[in-house]
Amino acid sequence: WGILFSHPRDFTPVCTTELGRAVKLAPEFSKRNVKMIALSIDSVQDHLSWSKVRAVGRCEGSLCCCLALKARGKAPDPAVQLDKTSSAQPLTLSPCAQVFIFGPDKKLKLSILYPATTGRNFDEILRVVDSLQLTAYKKVATPVDWKPGDSVMVVPTLPDEEAKKLFPKGVFTKDLPSGKKYLRYTPQP
Numbered sequence: 194w195g196i197l198f199s200h201p202r203d204f205t206p207v208c209t210t211e212l213g214r215a216v217k218l219a220p221e222f223s224k225r226n227v228k229m230i231a232l233s234i235d236s237v238q239d240h241l242s243w244s245k246v247r248a249v250g251r252c253e254g255s256l257c258c259c260l261a262l263k264a265r266g267k268a269p270d271p272a273v274q275l276d277k278t279s280s281a282q283p284l285t286l287s288p289c290a291q292v293f294i295f296g297p298d299k300k301l302k303l304s305i306l307y308p309a310t311t312g313r314n315f316d317e318i319l320r321v322v323d324s325l326q327l328t329a330y331k332k333v334a335t336p337v338d339w340k341p342g343d344s345v346m347v348v349p350t351l352p353d354e355e356a357k358k359l360f361p362k363g364v365f366t367k368d369l370p371s372g373k374k375y376l377r378y379t380p381q382p
Contacts (some may be wrong), residue, residue: 194323196228197295198215199232207311224351225319332350344380345382356377356379365377
């Protein structure tokens, strides 16, 4: 699993707090077998200077979060999009920041676009990773506001008899006004 965080520029205030949070959460991502990389359009010199910012912190041993260099003046495509309505400072072009999550099959599983003025929610990113990994390996889906440990939904394509065998802790349905029994739940496997 891999996560690419695009950053519009080095030394932007919101991105600095995000990079620091990513470094602090590196053990959580590592537990989930997720490698992280941050992407910015600035020079290697700027990347090295930015990585020393006290708020960012450091990882001992291996590099938890690294910065990839793109040719100066060219925005990474599609990792950096432009938001012309943003009032972010000191960014001239007001770029956005994106999160890309890739599975072991190297296919994109999720992308989230944030304006430069809004910091990423790393609790949500970890929750999404947990959901993506769970649903990739089990025949379940995660309902609204799901958190690890909550009940999950049995995928609709799984017949009832197979679901009973696959989920020994039981399958239960939610009562709906329609009387249809399509919301099938089971304790998280």
